[in-house]
Amino acid sequence: MKYFILSLSIMMMVGLIFCICLYQNQDHITFPQLNHPNKMQEHTKSANERKEPQPEPLQPVNNNKMSYTLQNNELNMTYNKGNDWVKVPIEKDLLFEGEYRGNKHELIEGSYILTENRAAFLYSEGANRESKRIVLKYSLDQGKTWKDGVVTESFPSMRFRKVDFLNDQFGYVIISGDRTMSQEYSRVFLTHDGGESWEATTDSGVTRLISDGGFIDETTGFLSFGTINPQKPDFYVTQDGGNTWSEAVMSIPEKYDRIFVQAELPVKEGDHLSVLVNQGPNGDYEGGEVKGKLISKDNGKTWDFSKEVQPNEAE
Secondary structure (H helix, E strand, O other): OHHHHHHHHHHHHHHHHHHHHHHHOOOOOOOOEOOEOOHHHHHHHHHHHHHOOOOOOOOOOOOOOOEEEOHHHEEEEEOOOOOOOEEEEEEHHHHHOOOOOOOOOOOOOOOEEEOOOOEEEEEEEOOOOOOEEEEEEEEOOOOOOOEEEEEEEEEOOEEEEEEEEOOOOOEEEEEEEEEEOOEEEEEEEEEOOOOOOOEEOOOOOOOEOEEEEEEOOOOOEEEEEOOOOOOOOEEEEEOOOOOOOEEOEEEOOHHHOOOOOEEOOOEEEOOEEEEEEEOOOOOOHHHHOOEEEEEEOOOOOEEEEEEEEOHHHHO
């Protein structure tokens, strides 16, 4: 019996030594501990992070020193060709509210100002499509601070929109809306305090679709109507800051009848004003790009034809 127990003990010791040797020759399996990720978990996490989409690098819409981009569904502006960017605190979709059929990759022409001294963006907001609040968001310090100037508390859904400033204090906004076929409502608003407050001018009474307009000084302004198959210029002038509007008389030779049909915004030339009249959307005279130039010596009331202007001269 004694020998049996001794033999059993020796066999157990030999088995134990064998198991220890076998264990030491195998790779250890390390189980992950809570809150302590192992290398495999870290590798998986890093791979997942790499798969997440990164924001698209911002690129200006043009090569101008001062420009903007609408990438990543927001408006950013730059003053040094894209080296640095400033986010404009406006929802991108508000910039295109109303009747607009562009691609939304660029801002609507005329709806913004971007200069060294002023950045301004015209937009509308409000849940009621028939009555929108029209606002000009602007900055005078290249985006460090922003202000909102309420142009009007209630206006139909916008179609045409244009904003500009002639100096630090005086600016204008021209907007139209509530279009039905070839008719719409349009209005001009003026500011004399840099954009903080706005007042409407007298209604011109014209319901044709507006094509252009603006002021050349604080009292003299113009509105040009007709965008769908215009037959002749439909041009209105104010010489009292928008208190009254009257139709300007434009004398165009008969040979240009139904050719030069859409007046642009006049400019000052020495002791008179000049205006270019284009061929409208369907013009085909001399390729459709030639314009007529007219001169006014009574500050815009009457206009006399001067000459044809080639495309390179009009620029």
